[in-house]
Structure formats: C-alpha cells, structure tokens
Amino acid sequence: MPLPKMDKEGLIEVQPMKLLDKKLVKKKNDVAVYGLIQWTNGDVQDATWELLEELCKRFPGFDLDS
Known part of the structure; x- marks a missing residue:
C-alpha cells in the first residue's frame, strides 16, 4: 500500500x-x-462545511458537479 502524499509541513495532504x-x-x-x-x-461523517468560492481557489481541478 503506497504512503499518502505529504504537504510541505509533513502533514497528510x-x-x-x-x-x-x-x-x-x-x-x-x-x-x-x-x-x-x-x-x-x-x-462522510468527517465532512466539513467550506466556502465554495475559497475551495475552488484552493482546488481549481475539483468538479463541484460530480
């Protein structure tokens, strides 16, 4: 099993x-x-409410319609 991707701070991306x-x-x-x-x-129980405008800026490849 591959390890998860890490960010610059060493946290799971x-x-x-x-x-x-x-x-x-x-x-x-x-x-x-x-x-x-x-x-x-x-x-699903770990889902969070996010401002969609900001989410789209942080993750431009995320498809809101999927």
Missing part, C-alpha cells in the same frame, strides 16, 4: 473528494454558498 450538500449563508448584506465536502482522508 488531503483533497476534496465529493460535494455532499450546499447551503446559502447570509453575511451582512451578501450571501455566501457553502458546501459540505467529503475529503480523501475521511468518511
């Missing part, structure tokens, strides 16, 4: 694996879209 859900959150007079993201190192 994780990638978004699947978009499980979306929600709109009001921020002052604006609306932000958050996504519930399942990561490559975790199960």
Whole structure:
C-alpha cells in the first residue's frame, strides 16, 4: 500500500473528494454558498462545511458537479 502524499509541513495532504450538500449563508448584506465536502482522508461523517468560492481557489481541478 503506497504512503499518502505529504504537504510541505509533513502533514497528510488531503483533497476534496465529493460535494455532499450546499447551503446559502447570509453575511451582512451578501450571501455566501457553502458546501459540505467529503475529503480523501475521511468518511462522510468527517465532512466539513467550506466556502465554495475559497475551495475552488484552493482546488481549481475539483468538479463541484460530480
């Protein structure tokens, strides 16, 4: 079994694996879209809510429609 990829700090590098859900959150007079993201190192119960705009900047190859 190959070892997981590591980042510059020696931590396991994780990638978004699947978009499980979306929600709109009001921020002052604006609306932000958050996504519930399942990561490559975790199960569904380990998924986290991420601001989709920032997620797309960090992981430009991640397909939100898959």
